[in-house]
Amino acid sequence: MPADAVFAAEAVTGSRKPDAILVVNGMHRSFGGLAAVDVGHLEVQRGVITALIGPNGAGKTTLFNLLTGFDRPDGGSSTFDGRPVTGLPPHRIARAGMIRTFQLTKALAKMSVLDNMMLAAPHQRGERIVYAPLRSAWRHQERDVEERAGSLLEKFGLADLRDDYAATLSGGQRKLLEMARVLMAEPKMVLLDEPMAGVNPALVESLLHHVRELRDEGLTVLFVEHDMDVVMGISDWVVCMGEGRVISEGRRRSWPPTKR
Ligand SMILES: Nc1ncnc2c1ncn2[C@@H]1O[C@H](COP(=O)(O)OP(=O)(O)OP(=O)(O)O)[C@@H](O)[C@H]1O
Ligand SMILES: [Mg+2]
Numbered sequence: 001m002p003a004d005a006v007f008a009a010e011a012v013t014g015s016r017k018p019d020a021i022l023v024v025n026g027m028h029r030s031f032g033g034l035a036a037v038d039v040g041h042l043e044v045q046r047g048v049i050t051a052l053i054g055p056n057g058a059g060k061t062t063l064f065n066l067l068t069g070f071d072r073p074d075g076g077s078s079t080f081d082g083r084p085v086t087g088l089p090p091h092r093i094a095r096a097g098m099i100r101t102f103q104l105t106k107a108l109a110k111m112s113v114l115d116n117m118m119l120a121a122p123h124q125r126g127e128r129i130v131y132a133p134l135r136s137a138w139r140h141q142e143r144d145v146e147e148r149a150g151s152l153l154e155k156f157g158l159a160d161l162r163d164d165y166a167a168t169l170s171g172g173q174r175k176l177l178e179m180a181r182v183l184m185a186e187p188k189m190v191l192l193d194e195p196m197a198g199v200n201p202a203l204v205e206s207l208l209h210h211v212r213e214l215r216d217e218g219l220t221v222l223f224v225e226h227d228m229d230v231v232m233g234i235s236d237w238v239v240c241m242g243e244g245r246v247i248s249e250g251r252r253r254s255w256p257p258t259k260r
Contacts, residue, residue, distance in 0.1 A: 113158055192222070194223075
């Protein structure tokens, strides 16, 4: 289905999408008396870039946490690619194909850039106790993983830094590394929490280019962003949250989206 199929969807809160990969129903999470997330119905179209916007404290990161298993909702559910995922731990949701990045990058500072990448590859035989002593059983696989890591680092302009400690990277380079790491797991959908924050303008262009490329390769992207130039520049669809709720959504070209 072409990416612009999403434009057939109605620009009203909770509208059906032609081919939703993620569906959220009645999802609720409170902290004390505060309803951090209270989303009635939300569908995210497959194969497009959806921006999630809203003021500080709107519940964007909390929603990401709930969707990816890093936090549990008090009520409600979500399905990913047709499967219920509510209550599953993060690694199970990641294995189903939905992977997120963090608002504050989590690269492992005392490991090399390459090791950070290799650690992100799923199902590695050498990590399993029964295979660990049998180097022949995982050598080939390790080589494949290293090759894939190398080509992703190349693509993200980090190849020269592969043997450096992640701690030595700039903030922007860490954001690039985090995005490259996510791709090691070959996800169907990525959730990016402020991928451009703190990145210098030269690298922002490069990150934007990569995000578009992911979409063009068929990945679904949901990203949180405060910079409206970035939002207008790359998103196909925009969802706006406020005080835990989705308050409006619509196609980027007809901004501002219709309110309900
Ligand atoms: N673990 C927590 N304990 C208590 N309150 C929390 C917790 N996590 C989030 N909150 C509160 O929930 C609300 C939503 O926070 P959240 O971090 O999801 O907002 P956000 O939209 O991501 O904001 P920002 O744009 O600043 O990143 C805020 O009022 C926040 O203080
Ligand atoms: Mg946040």
